[in-house]
Amino acid sequence: xxxxxxxxxxxxxxxxxxxxxxxxxxxxxxxxxxxxxxxxxxxxxxxxxxxxxxxxxxxxxxxxxxxxxxxxxxxxxxxxxxxxxxxxxxxxxxxxxxxxxxxxxxxxxxxxxxxxxxxxxxxxxxxxxxxxxxxxxxxxxxxxxxxxxxxxxxxxxxxxxxxxxxxxxxxxxxxxxxxxxxxxxxxxxxxxxxxxxxxxxxxxxxxxxx
Numbered sequence: 001x002x003x004x005x006x007x008x009x010x011x012x013x014x015x016x017x018x019x020x021x022x023x024x025x026x027x028x029x030x031x032x033x034x035x036x037x038x039x040x041x042x043x044x045x046x047x048x049x050x051x052x053x054x055x056x057x058x059x060x061x062x063x064x065x066x067x068x069x070x071x072x073x074x075x076x077x078x079x080x081x082x083x084x085x086x087x088x089x090x091x092x093x094x095x096x097x098x099x100x101x102x103x104x105x106x107x108x109x110x111x112x113x114x115x116x117x118x119x120x121x122x123x124x125x126x127x128x129x130x131x132x133x134x135x136x137x138x139x140x141x142x143x144x145x146x147x148x149x150x151x152x153x154x155x156x157x158x159x160x161x162x163x164x165x166x167x168x169x170x171x172x173x174x175x176x177x178x179x180x181x182x183x184x185x186x187x188x189x190x191x192x193x194x195x196x197x198x199x200x201x202x203x204x205x206x207x208x209x210x
Contacts, residue, residue, distance in 0.1 A: 026051065027048075075105045082119055086126065090123075092126045092132060092134055094134040095135050099138070101140035110201065110206065117197075120171050122136065128153075129194065131151035135149070137150075144200045146199070147200075150197075153194045153195065180201035
């Protein structure tokens with residue numbers, strides 16, 4: 001985890017800033033050329049496009065490596081960003097509901113692992129569950145943080161009913177590492193279908209020193 005943060009910091013603080021500086025210099029060159037008889041505007045535009053693609057790529061990679069920036073954005077922003085990305089990637093209606101407990105998460109490892117559990121759960125719901133609606137909630141319940149991902153998909157297939165899928169094992173392991181619990185169950189009754197992933201974490205772990 002420490003290595004991931006070191007890599008993320010390098011990408012954000014060094015490489016991305018170098019590209020931003022290069023883009024500014026390119027804009028200055030374009031302005032000076034506009035005042036002369038030399039016309040290489042097409043080449044400059046292509047350079048700007050490449051730079052923009054590089055900056056966007058670094059931003060996305062940084063978010064994958066270190067999804068949560070405590071200082072600049074906070075945990076709640078990272079979770080909302082994940083929901084927005086889910087809508088774009090899987091064309092599914094994805095919502096998130098949180099209460100004040102999300103702002104109490106100060107443990108970097110916990111926040112990062114919780115993020116990846118949500119990421120895996122919504123991906124499973126969208127791809128394997130073929131869900132149209134995915135609802136994420138993070139609330140305080142019975143003295144614990146409670147996170148749920150609920151979908152309206154097809155539920156567990158016959159090949160996944162034993163709960164031994166690699167993604168499920170990883171999500172469970174992530175929560176157990178943080179002193180939490182993990183549960184996945186199929187909705188039933190009243191014509192309902194889909195899955196509910198539930199994780200709970202003792203409140204004291206939200207601010208536990210890493």
